[in-house]
Amino acid sequence: xPRRLNLPDSxxxxxxxEDGKLFAPSAARNVDAITALLSEIAPAQGNALEIASGTGQxxxxxxxxxxxxxxxxxxxxxxxxxxxxAYLAEANLPNVSxxxxxxxTASDWxxxxxxxxxxxLCNLLHLVSETEAKTLVAxxxxxxxxxxxxxxxxxxxxxxTLTSDGDLSFDESLxxxxxxIGYKSDETVQxxxxxxxxxxxxxxxxxANNLALLWRxxx
Numbered sequence: 001x002p003r004r005l006n007l008p009d010s011x012x013x014x015x016x017x018e019d020g021k022l023f024a025p026s027a028a029r030n031v032d033a034i035t036a037l038l039s040e041i042a043p044a045q046g047n048a049l050e051i052a053s054g055t056g057q058x059x060x061x062x063x064x065x066x067x068x069x070x071x072x073x074x075x076x077x078x079x080x081x082x083x084x085x086a087y088l089a090e091a092n093l094p095n096v097s098x099x100x101x102x103x104x105t106a107s108d109w110x111x112x113x114x115x116x117x118x119x120x121l122c123n124l125l126h127l128v129s130e131t132e133a134k135t136l137v138a139x140x141x142x143x144x145x146x147x148x149x150x151x152x153x154x155x156x157x158x159x160x161t162l163t164s165d166g167d168l169s170f171d172e173s174l175x176x177x178x179x180x181i182g183y184k185s186d187e188t189v190q191x192x193x194x195x196x197x198x199x200x201x202x203x204x205x206x207x208a209n210n211l212a213l214l215w216r217x218x219x
Contacts, residue, residue: 020086022079026123027057033207034122034153035061041149041214042066046117049143050074051104051136052124056084062120063096069118070095074102105132110142117145122153125189126171129180134192141196144217150198152213153206156186164209186211 017023042048045068050059053073063071073088073096075081084099102109104121105128119140125133140150155167162168162183175182190200190213198215206212 020082022055022083024055024057027055030207031058031061035065037204037212038062039065042069043117043149045069047115048118048120049113049116051119051121053084053099054080056087058122059096060087060091063093067095072097073099075099076101076103104136104139107135110139113143115145116143117148119144119150124154125152126155126174126183127181130184133184137189137192138196141193141198141217146217146219148217150193150215154210155183156211157183159187160185167209186213189213
């Protein structure tokens with residue numbers, strides 16, 4: 001299960017807003033870049049599952065920009081599911097369902113949510129253990145429809161190397177709180193997807209030294 005840590009403002013922390021919404025500064029900073037990438041690579045239509053939807057800031061932007069995709073936000077934290085519902089009530093979008101509870105680090109959820117044309121995940125793998133992250137990738141692969149696309153965005157090692165002072169400091173702070181979590185190797189995570197039956201696609205460099213890792217499920 002995702003940890004709730006004492007994270008710096010650069011991480012996925014969120015503060016209360018009006019009307020039950022939470023505001024995550026990191027989501028506000030990265031939503032435009034992630035939405036632009038999805039506009040380029042997402043299917044023209046179909047079903048999308050957003051794992052660990054957080055506050056709801058992302059899915060509102062995704063759904064506005066990609067109106068022919070039906071979005072299902074998910075979140076393990078009830079306070080964040082309430083925030084997602086508040087953002088959706090404000091946006092009044094026809095192509096987003098109410099958030100559902102999902103711990104994506106648990107086993108056996110993939111088959112229950114099978115048939116997804118797109119699955120997205122942002123800023124979670126560094127906050128869970130390697131075992132949990134590997135399970136998440138395998139379950140996401142199971143949930144994809146043939147031809148479906150998986151995108152995992154966030155901070156990663158390049159191979160086994162942390163490539164900026166900020167990443168080094170953040171990774172150290174995470175591991176000091178829980179030695180099982182921290183940055184994952186981009187190569188390792190991509191191999192997990194291949195082991196789960198997905199085809200690796202070229203990763204995309206994103207702002208602030210983040211990556212978007214991509215896979216497609218064979219038809």
